[in-house]
Amino acid sequence: MDTNYRIAYNKGWQDVKQKDPVQIAAQMAVTYLPDTQQFIVPFLNQNYLLDLKQETIACQADGKTPEIEAAILLLHYLSFFQSKAEVTNKWVSLKEIPHGGSLFYPAFHKTAIHDLITAFGQQPQLLHKCAPILGGQAATFGDASAIFQVFPKIPLCVIIWEGDEEIAANATLLFDPSITYLLHIESVIGLGGYLAKRLVRLAVPQKASYIQA
Known part of the structure; x- marks a missing residue:
């Protein structure tokens, strides 16, 4: 280790x-x-x-x-929890999370977000095949999206926008604002990155099956 x-x-x-x-x-x-x-x-x-x-x-x-x-x-x-925070049912980017979210966002985008774009940007429907394995429920944002109850009190949302010849593919990973009171900022980043990594890992065999079909 x-x-x-x-x-x-x-x-x-x-x-x-x-x-x-x-x-x-x-x-x-x-x-x-x-x-x-x-x-x-x-x-x-x-x-x-x-x-x-x-x-x-x-x-x-x-x-x-x-x-x-x-x-x-x-x-x-x-x-880590500091108070009995409740989920707000709102979504914010890492940039909007206090105590360093905006500072760490460029590095987070370079790894977690970029990997999501690479894995799903040309085939957003793959997200809906991979998400249920991790408990993700389909949502209505973007071209494909899913909400994950990562922990009992921490939901995360992944959104994919499909790219074409004129517009680049895009993705985002959003947090409920209550996460500020439940995890240290480094753990917030780690949690988002871990979810992205698990999804990307699941997408690889799915892509292979698409190619073979």
Whole structure:
């Protein structure tokens, strides 16, 4: 494991253990099992079991350990919240999120947004094939869009606009403003980037099947 990831992972466990697990469960809409000291956390259409005693994280369905980025995001979701923020049902760009969103947006666009454009910009319908695998529900924005309940209290929205000979393809990834109170700005960026990466990864075999057809 990369040293920076290891540091963030270990600190994530420390931060979770400093909070009352019952309060975490109540405020973040997850399940806490006091007898086993475990949390059950829904994340991108899967439930994950976080064991406080063993400091382990595993997918409840198959027992597999999540990618390190996902593991850190799970820990941050349980530990960072500052208030009982509720979803506003509004959408904002990373540029509109306080504490550095506008500063980090160019780098976010260069990676996450650019990759979404590359994967889906010429075939927006692919988004509607990939999104349900991660729990995404089709929305009515752009040429293709989907809303993902990434965590119980954190929805994200991906929108694709198809390109042609005259207009370049485009994409965006939007957040509910309440995320400001639930995750540190670096975790906000990490969450958006992780969702984009998972979608792009799912798009590759779908594109191949289109070409073969």
